Amino acid sequence: MPDAVRKPVSRPAAPAARRRIEKRHAVYKRMAQLATAAVLAYLSAHFIVMHTVLRDGVENRVAITVAEAVATAALPLLLLLGYGARTHGWGLWILLALCGLIAACNLIMP
Amino acid sequence: MRDTFRVHMGWLHSWVGFLAGLVLTCVFATGTLSVFDKEITQWMQPEVSLDKPPAPTAVALQRAAETMVTEQEKDLFAFITLPSRRDPVIRVLHYDGHEFIGPVLDPVDGHRFPARQTAGGQFFFDFHYALRNGPVLGCTIVTLLGVCLLLTVGSGIAIQIKAMWPDLILFRPFGARPRAWLDAHLVTGVLFLPFLIMITYTGTVIRARDILPPHPFLPAQQAAVPVPAPATPPAKGNTPAPTSRTGPMPPPLGPLISRAQEIMHAERCELIIFSKDQIRIFRNDDASLFLTRDLVTFSRTDGHFISSLIQKGAAVRTVELLHGLHYARFSSPLLSWLYFLSGMACTVLMGSGLVLFLMKRRKTSGQMILFQTAEGLTIGVLVGLPLAIAGLLWANRLLPAHMPDRMHAEIQVFFALWMLSALHGLVCAFKNTASSCWRTQLTGLAFVALGLPVVDVLTHSHGWRHDATRYYTLDALIILMGLVALIIARKLHRHAS
Numbered sequence: 072m073p074d075a076v077r078k079p080v081s082r083p084a085a086p087a088a089r090r091r092i093e094k095r096h097a098v099y100k101r102m103a104q105l106a107t108a109a110v111l112a113y114l115s116a117h118f119i120v121m122h123t124v125l126r127d128g129v130e131n132r133v134a135i136t137v138a139e140a141v142a143t144a145a146l147p148l149l150l151l152l153g154y155g156a157r158t159h160g161w162g163l164w165i166l167l168a169l170c171g172l173i174a175a176c177n178l179i180m181p
Numbered sequence: 182m183r184d185t186f187r188v189h190m191g192w193l194h195s196w197v198g199f200l201a202g203l204v205l206t207c208v209f210a211t212g213t214l215s216v217f218d219k220e221i222t223q224w225m226q227p228e229v230s231l232d233k234p235p236a237p238t239a240v241a242l243q244r245a246a247e248t249m250v251t252e253q254e255k256d257l258f259a260f261i262t263l264p265s266r267r268d269p270v271i272r273v274l275h276y277d278g279h280e281f282i283g284p285v286l287d288p289v290d291g292h293r294f295p296a297r298q299t300a301g302g303q304f305f306f307d308f309h310y311a312l313r314n315g316p317v318l319g320c321t322i323v324t325l326l327g328v329c330l331l332l333t334v335g336s337g338i339a340i341q342i343k344a345m346w347p348d349l350i351l352f353r354p355f356g357a358r359p360r361a362w363l364d365a366h367l368v369t370g371v372l373f374l375p376f377l378i379m380i381t382y383t384g385t386v387i388r389a390r391d392i393l394p395p396h397p398f399l400p401a402q403q404a405a406v407p408v409p410a411p412a413t414p415p416a417k418g419n420t421p422a423p424t425s426r427t428g429p430m431p432p433p434l435g436p437l438i439s440r441a442q443e444i445m446h447a448e449r450c451e452l453i454i455f456s457k458d459q460i461r462i463f464r465n466d467d468a469s470l471f472l473t474r475d476l477v478t479f480s481r482t483d484g485h486f487i488s489s490l491i492q493k494g495a496a497v498r499t500v501e502l503l504h505g506l507h508y509a510r511f512s513s514p515l516l517s518w519l520y521f522l523s524g525m526a527c528t529v530l531m532g533s534g535l536v537l538f539l540m541k542r543r544k545t546s547g548q549m550i551l552f553q554t555a556e557g558l559t560i561g562v563l564v565g566l567p568l569a570i571a572g573l574l575w576a577n578r579l580l581p582a583h584m585p586d587r588m589h590a591e592i593q594v595f596f597a598l599w600m601l602s603a604l605h606g607l608v609c610a611f612k613n614t615a616s617s618c619w620r621t622q623l624t625g626l627a628f629v630a631l632g633l634p635v636v637d638v639l640t641h642s643h644g645w646r647h648d649a650t651r652y653y654t655l656d657a658l659i660i661l662m663g664l665v666a667l668i669i670a671r672k673l674h675r676h677a678s
Contacts, residue, residue, distance in 0.1 A: 101192060118395045133496040140503060143389040147331035155190055
């Protein structure tokens, strides 16, 4: 369990100003990670739709609408995966690999 | 700083939840009201009599066609909605950029009801799906917020799942204040989680195309769909000839509707759209869970059959199901109430989340401008919105029935009240008197809500025997809202003293 793996470290001796700066940096880091996860999740969702466009053709409106529904469901899940799994250090890597995989699939598709 | 999974998820849940929640609470509240949009419109148009049989006569249909032609001559893209179980009148509507509005006709003799001009329940629907910012900007914002909500729900589940199992639905309303608010947040979150996920996901899917990057399908689609006529009247001096958009007077609609029902194997048809040379009759979409857009096209000149579009297949059914679940047109009155109550519970979930966010940070950040702004805005959302809704209903009864530009006056009352409430909240928050502001505004809300039935009685806008259900129900709900506001205000007052 993540909570058990990383025990909180108490640092009573650290001066308040330093802790404030550390806290601010941690928040910036979180925001950067969330933004990266959002971009990767968004790209993955786009590639899912493009996969259907390439496979079924632009005239297949219904199939593309269904693909958009799938992409919309995947978007928050991928975001949670990318951001949430950062505790273990592999969230963004997984998301990057997934995004690359779908993009590669789209590229090699005849 | 601790760097655990729950801390990460808690941060995401708090911040995305609060920032998106300020708008999403309004979206959910107005969406909940939209479940009964037709009934609210009927409450707001007491001149319309509803004790008619739902089948329109040939005379009434002829009158409706004439009215439609008159509206089209004004360069409006008018269409006809046929009587239904929930709305047993004929309406000749056009889209004004926000709502579908237009004359209301008797389904028996086709006479036009002298109904007051109002946005009705459509106002809440428009706010719900586009925040009154149009179908491009507004819908995109709402859809993005839908994704944010799904994200917040996901992170909420992640942080609470371990703690929730032992006390799945524990509610301690008389516990310590943060405990009671957290219980309310968790109870509504747990009990209505399936509904919350379903309604948010289906709502996001409806306009998913707005938030996904453009792809080659879009130009193909735009080329296939004809662009509808503009809703706004043309500028003076540039008025096109009346016949430019108006086709000939359509043939009798009764036989065409029967023929369309026969072709689509439909019990009823609901919507008739007229182009310059075609009449499109759509199947009713309240017959099943699947929201269909099946239609039959006839010639506008002589009424001969041109084509039909009856969609089948698993993919189509999936899309129809997603739309049907969100719009809930299929629902019986009981199911509509279930949607309403679930929507209310989700609004409470978000409202309690906003309050919790502030309570947790009051001690450490209470003096910061950002916190005070957040508290002022929260007051504007949680008290200001219901106050504005009650104010809109007051305006509906108090403004003269035939006042020019009446609909916009009603809407202005709504936004003026909401703005005043938010401003008052912000000023009080900056002066560190937010708690008295909560009490004042809640007392004001109780007064406005409890006063509405009195205003309704005193204005004599309708009888209380015929079609009474619509008046009693809405008035009772408003009284309930007033009582809840009064109880909370008294509790806050006791706590302060």
